[in-house]
Amino acid sequence: MNKTLAILVWGMIAVLGAMALSTIAFHRxxxxxALWLVxxxxxxxxxxxxxxxxxxxxxxLALNGLRATPAERLENGRDFLVTNxxxxxxxxxxxxxxxxxxxxxxxxAQFGYLPGTMWVLAGAVFAGCVQDFVILLFSVRRDxxxxxxxxxxxxxxxxxxxxxxxxxxxxxxxxxxxxxxxxNALKSSPxxxxxxxxxxxxxxxxxxxxxxxxxGKVLEISAIGFVLVLAAIWGGQFVSQNPSLARFFTxxxxxxxxxxxxxxxxxxxxxxxxxxxxxxxxxxFVKLGTISLLAVGIVLFHPALHMPALTRFADGTGPVFAxxxxxxxxxxxACGAISGFHALISSGTTxxxxxxxxxxxxxxxxxxxxxxxxxxxxxxxxxxxxxxVYFAINSPAGVVGQxxxxxxxxxxxxxxxxxxxxxxSLAHAVGEQTLFNRTGGAPAFxxxxxxxxSHSLGGERLxxxxxxxxxMFEALFILTILDAGTRVARFMIQDALGHVYKPLGRTSWYxxxxxxxxxxVAAWGYFLWQxxxxxxxxxxxxxxxxxISNQLLATVALCVATTIIIKTHRGKYAVVTMxxxxxxxxxxxxxxxxxxxDPNPRLxxxxxxxxxxxxxxxxxxxxxxxxNRLDALVTGALVVLVTLILVESIRQWMGILSGAxxxxxxxxxxxxxxxxxxxx
Amino acid sequence: xNRMQEMLGRFIATMIATLREVFDEAAYARFLDRAGTTPSxxxxxxFRREFEELKMRRPRCC
Numbered sequence: 001m002n003k004t005l006a007i008l009v010w011g012m013i014a015v016l017g018a019m020a021l022s023t024i025a026f027h028r029x030x031x032x033x034a035l036w037l038v039x040x041x042x043x044x045x046x047x048x049x050x051x052x053x054x055x056x057x058x059x060x061l062a063l064n065g066l067r068a069t070p071a072e073r074l075e076n077g078r079d080f081l082v083t084n085x086x087x088x089x090x091x092x093x094x095x096x097x098x099x100x101x102x103x104x105x106x107x108x109a110q111f112g113y114l115p116g117t118m119w120v121l122a123g124a125v126f127a128g129c130v131q132d133f134v135i136l137l138f139s140v141r142r143d144x145x146x147x148x149x150x151x152x153x154x155x156x157x158x159x160x161x162x163x164x165x166x167x168x169x170x171x172x173x174x175x176x177x178x179x180x181x182x183x184n185a186l187k188s189s190p191x192x193x194x195x196x197x198x199x200x201x202x203x204x205x206x207x208x209x210x211x212x213x214x215x216g217k218v219l220e221i222s223a224i225g226f227v228l229v230l231a232a233i234w235g236g237q238f239v240s241q242n243p244s245l246a247r248f249f250t251x252x253x254x255x256x257x258x259x260x261x262x263x264x265x266x267x268x269x270x271x272x273x274x275x276x277x278x279x280x281x282x283x284x285f286v287k288l289g290t291i292s293l294l295a296v297g298i299v300l301f302h303p304a305l306h307m308p309a310l311t312r313f314a315d316g317t318g319p320v321f322a323x324x325x326x327x328x329x330x331x332x333x334a335c336g337a338i339s340g341f342h343a344l345i346s347s348g349t350t351x352x353x354x355x356x357x358x359x360x361x362x363x364x365x366x367x368x369x370x371x372x373x374x375x376x377x378x379x380x381x382x383x384x385x386x387x388x389v390y391f392a393i394n395s396p397a398g399v400v401g402q403x404x405x406x407x408x409x410x411x412x413x414x415x416x417x418x419x420x421x422x423x424x425s426l427a428h429a430v431g432e433q434t435l436f437n438r439t440g441g442a443p444a445f446x447x448x449x450x451x452x453x454s455h456s457l458g459g460e461r462l463x464x465x466x467x468x469x470x471x472m473f474e475a476l477f478i479l480t481i482l483d484a485g486t487r488v489a490r491f492m493i494q495d496a497l498g499h500v501y502k503p504l505g506r507t508s509w510y511x512x513x514x515x516x517x518x519x520x521v522a523a524w525g526y527f528l529w530q531x532x533x534x535x536x537x538x539x540x541x542x543x544x545x546x547x548i549s550n551q552l553l554a555t556v557a558l559c560v561a562t563t564i565i566i567k568t569h570r571g572k573y574a575v576v577t578m579x580x581x582x583x584x585x586x587x588x589x590x591x592x593x594x595x596x597x598d599p600n601p602r603l604x605x606x607x608x609x610x611x612x613x614x615x616x617x618x619x620x621x622x623x624x625x626x627x628n629r630l631d632a633l634v635t636g637a638l639v640v641l642v643t644l645i646l647v648e649s650i651r652q653w654m655g656i657l658s659g660a661x662x663x664x665x666x667x668x669x670x671x672x673x674x675x676x677x678x679x680x
Numbered sequence: 681x682n683r684m685q686e687m688l689g690r691f692i693a694t695m696i697a698t699l700r701e702v703f704d705e706a707a708y709a710r711f712l713d714r715a716g717t718t719p720s721x722x723x724x725x726x727f728r729r730e731f732e733e734l735k736m737r738r739p740r741c742c
Contacts (some may be wrong), residue, residue, distance in 0.1 A: 174742045215723070518738055
């Protein structure tokens with residue numbers, strides 16, 4: 001493309017993007033069409049990738065296509081492997097795409113569609129994509145070193161320790177929260193529970209097929225498994241309509257919580273390959289298929305968003321979770337804009353597959369844009385609903401009351417009219433007994449997704465099937481994260497314990513496997529149980545705690561990245577990572593302070609503990625007080641740890657910039673690539 | 681037209697390669713290559729034994 005044409009095309013994209021963003025920002029009154037969000041996102045991502053990521057690639061990272069990557073130098077056919085960049089892109093995206101960008105934006109929609117949309121776009125382009133890109137490149141230049149190892153090498157032992165503790169903490173809280181989302185989605189839902197239960201025999205069948213009938217044909221059996229799951233979703237309606245069958249699949253939240261903890265322990269401690277690996281494949285198949293289908297559905301149906309741009313809950317009195325837009329919209333959206341957890345993937349499998357340094361741009365920056373696009377779809381799914389319905393689904397009984405009439409009256413009084421008959425007919429349409437108080441984001445996302453699908457693919461009569469398809473998709477996805485996360489955390493604890501007593505570090509020694517599995521399940525199970533028993537629905541305290549820990553991990557990653565940039569004498573450009581770092585510090589530290597010390601008992605953990613202590617004592621009061629104090633302690637401990645690494649990093653930056661300290665970068669030596677003559 | 685067909689062919693081939701990588705079929709093919717063996721129940725069981733430890737340590741994102 002010649003230069004004039006390029007200027008013209010990019011100029012038009014910029015103008016179109018500006019128009020779409022202005023419409024989103026200033027449109028009031030009538031519902032806005034979702035296509036404005038799609039256009040704004042497409043323009044922002046295109047401009048961000050074309051100009052900002054290129055600037056970072058050239059000026060800061062100085063990507064060198066002649067430098068051999070670890071995939072080439074250390075190729076072993078197992079983990080180090082030269083791979084096509086688009087294949088690595090798909091692999092990386094499949095690894096970073098989790099439930100976070102689906103659930104977070106749905107919960108943050110209580111502020112209206114505007115705050116979430118703006119942060120998902122700006123946060124991804126200027127923070128999330130940058131973090132994933134630079135960490136990926138720095139890991140590639142260090143033979144695929146992990147974030148914790150880079151933190152230790154570049155910012156000292158303390159950095160390594162903090163990164164390690166942050167990873168364990170975020171894993172524990174994450175697993176507790178996602179388990180709570182599944183519990184809230186499946187409680188009193190025989191149809192949903194039956195579908196998920198059926199994935200067990202389907203996965204075992206897939207395992208037998210893979211081992212005995214057609215060894216290694218994973219794609220083939222995943223497609224068959226997917227068809228069987230669709231049949232299970234279809235069959236679920238008959239189970240839910242038959243009272244004698246339905247009672248076998250109708251569970252209360254505490255029973256489901258216990259079942260999930262038993263599942264998590266078994267998945268970590270027992271050699272259950274026959275169930276877990278095939279289900280993992282099935283979950284990936286469903287995940288990739290559903291995300292693509294949702295994108296198609298949104299473009300085909302291009303629904304109107306009924307949620308206003310900004311709701312009255314910007315003042316912090318929201319029923320879904322307490323707290324003002326700043327900092328809680330940012331904490332809640334988390335992974336859709338920037339996720340500390342991505343730094344683990346960018347310094348895990350992916351750097352060992354990159355063929356050339358120049359490809360880190362499309363993989364690191366590009367895959368995070370795709371993740372952000374998923375978050376945009378979640379915002380659209382949440383905002384297509386009548387706001388009254390959205391609040392009826394997402395408000396806990398402790399806020400709006402248990403009875404439908406009381407709940408709808410409270411929500412209508414907030415200015416979001418909804419009636420109990422409307423909720424009843426919606427519940428009937430999706431094949432549920434009730435949709436009141438289904439906190440956690442998953443049921444609301446499922447209703448939104450069913451709304452989009454039923455209007456674009458199949459008509460209203462399929463609403464119930466689409467709803468349960470969405471619930472199955474989310475629950476299957478989350479259960480896979482639960483078993484994989486429990487095992488990863490178990491390995492990390494075993495690695496650490498191995499330094500204290502060698503046999504504990506052996507991953508094949510059963511006493512160690514059982515003890516560490518029990519430890520990690522007890523840790524996340526505690527948070528799950530706390531959420532199940534919480535009169536405010538659990539999400540109000542646990543999702544912000546997850547968001548804070550996730551964003552604190554991103555703070556650690558950006559500290560490491562900034563330190564490396566300064567060490568490579570490109571200090572004047574360090575602002576590219578320093579600005580998102582400063583923003584994250586402001587957001588996470590403010591949120592942490594408010595979650596610990598705010599006098600509003602719905603917001604501050606300690607204030608709630610004080611209110612409970614002053615109120616009438618019941619059998620659960622002392623437990624609830626303890627939980628709130630524990631949450632405050634966990635939040636405080638995380639902040640202290642991250643403050644330590646921040647102070648240590650700033651000390652290093654000052655030393656290097658003032659010339660008092662030598663800037664020693666610990667990169668692998670330059671080796672010329674054998675692909676030097678090829679295009680790329 | 682030929683160029684379009686070629687581009688479409690390349691796109692489909694890349695999609696299939698990506699799916700084969702994500703679903704570990706490519707990893708199994710590499711294992712067979714390395715071990716100098718052919719697809720069978722035994723070779724797949726051996727691949728899983730080797731691969732399991734590697735895969736189980738991979739973090740899964742939120």
